[in-house]
Amino acid sequence: MRGISWRRADLRAADIRTGLKWKLSAAIAMVGALVAVALSLVVHNAARVSMLDNARDLADERIQIAQRNYELSGRPNFPNVKVDDQDLPEPLRDKVRQGRRATYVTDSAGGGPDIWAAVPVQDGRVLSLHSGFTDRSTDILKDLDQALVIGSIAVVLGGSAIGVLIGGQMSRRLRKAAVAAGQVAKGETDVRVRDAIGGVVRDETDDLARAVDAMADALQQRLEAERRVTADIAHELRTPVTGLLTAAELLPPGRPTELVLDRAKAMRTLVEDVLEVARLDGASERAELQDILLGEFIVRRVAAKDPDVEVRVVHESEVTTDPRRLERVLFNLLANAARHGKPPVEVSVEGRVIRVRDHGPGFPEALLAEGPSRFRTGSADRAGRGHGLGLTIAAGQARVLGARLTFRNVRPAGAPEGVPAEGAVAVLWLPEHAPTNTGSYPMLP
Structure with a gap:
């Protein structure tokens, strides 16, 4: 049972992905194949019935001629006409006994139809004609079947090609819409999904794009409103918190004063962090660029911050960045x-x-x-203190620098996911070129 559960989970994990154009092409090909087969069967049966009717009419005319010859001369004088043939099919014999002229079709041992015609004559005997399907009719029927097969294959292939073209166009539009929606999700508010997919013909893709654009606009307005409220609240708190800190510094020395000062400083730090997050969310920050030796800069800043932290410079490099924001990160x-x-x-x-x-x-x-999130301190084993703004600010400042900040856990080589981590690693990837795409401007050292 455990092995079966593992295989089912593995099958669920192996998400089979098929393009829209191939699905549409397969659907059109299947429908085309069904229609072609149905039409081929109808045409084949109609042609066979028509040929059999013509053959029975011809056999009926011949047996009438043989009847007139027999009544005049006592002999049928016509090829394939026999008198009282013992091989006459029983249903046809019954018709003749009723005094009726009739035709009948049977299947021969070779697979082709046999045409029978019979008529009673005046002396009570029975004239019968036995002939097979003509070679010309058989050839015509074979040629018709071959043409139907070729036509069916052409219909399936043509339908598949049309499906690929139509599905490919829809797939390209949807893929462009997905890329544009992804850019919007990353914060590129100037991207419009409807403009990204282009095209003149209106279809459901345009309705979807307009709905995504409307949703993005509404979400952006809501986020902007929340950012403004957060910034306004933090800005309004700045003055009373500063006054509170100033008043606390005037209190007489003692443990109560230390506690008040500690909480006031923590509140001031929180307000400043909230204001910084609001500025970063507003995309109004600009990097002031300088050329620095990265290894030397990191060694000096870390030594001033915490001498107990070990710094190792594997490879020195000169970078163009904003030292103040890099230090903040x-x-x-x-x-x-x-x-x-x-x-x-x-x-x-x-x-x-x-x-x-x-x-x-x-x-x-x-x-x-999901990346850093404000006011989320994490799990119980790596949280419980702070407001979750430190990594959020670090990620925001990294964006201003045009850098990329990633996070991962260190586990023993080959260890499964359930094994506890042996540490956490934050990696800051500085860009090769100055972050001009953030609206920054170079500053001479």
Whole structure:
């Protein structure tokens, strides 16, 4: 049972993906094949019945001629006409006994039809004619079947080609819409799905694109409204918190004063962090670029922040970036490692890549899957303190720098997912070129 469950899970994981154009092509090909087969059968049977009717009419005319010859001369004087043939089919014999002239069709041993015609004569005897399907009729029927097969194949192939063309066009439009929607999801608010798919003909894809654009606009307006409210609240709190901190500094020395000062400073830090997040969300921040030696810069900043943190420069490189924002990202990563991880905390610089590692329980799975989220402190084993803004600010400042910030956990080689992590690693990938796409401007050193 365990093996069966594993195989079922494996099959569910192996998500079979098929393009829309191939599905549409297969559907059109199947419908075309069914229609072609049905029409071929109808045409084949109609042609065969028509030929048999013509053959029976011809046999009926011949047996009448043989009847007149027999009545005049006593002999039929016609090829294939016999008198009292013992092989006459019994249904046809019954008709003749009733005094009727009739024709009859049977299947021969060779597979082709046999045509019979019989008529009673005056002396009570029976004249009968036995003939097979003519070779010309058989050839015509074979040629017709061959033409129907070729036509059916042509219909299926043509339908498949049309399906590929139509499905390919729809697939391209949907793929463009998916790419544009992904760009909107990444925060590129100027991207419009309807403009991305293009085209003149209106169809359901246009309705979907307009719905996505409307949803993105509504979501953007809501996010902007929430950002403004957050910024306004933080800005309004700034003045009373500053006054509270000033008043607390005037209190007489003692433990109560220390507690009030500590909480007031924590509140001021929180307000400043919220304001910084609001500015980063508004995409109004600009990087002030300078050329720096990355390894030397990291060594000096980490030594000033925490001398116990080990810094290793694997490969020195000169980068163009904003030192203040880079320092902000670095200090937030170090603070997160010190608060939620375990020592030793290590920093390594290799070219344009900065790694900050601790030896704690690792990042929460939600953070690894979705990235940093404000006011979410993570799982119980790596959380419980803070407001979840440190990594959010680090990720936002990294975007201003045009850099990429990633997170992963360190596990023993070959260990399954259930094994606890041996540490967490945050990696900052600085861009090769200055982040001009963020609207930044170079600043002379």
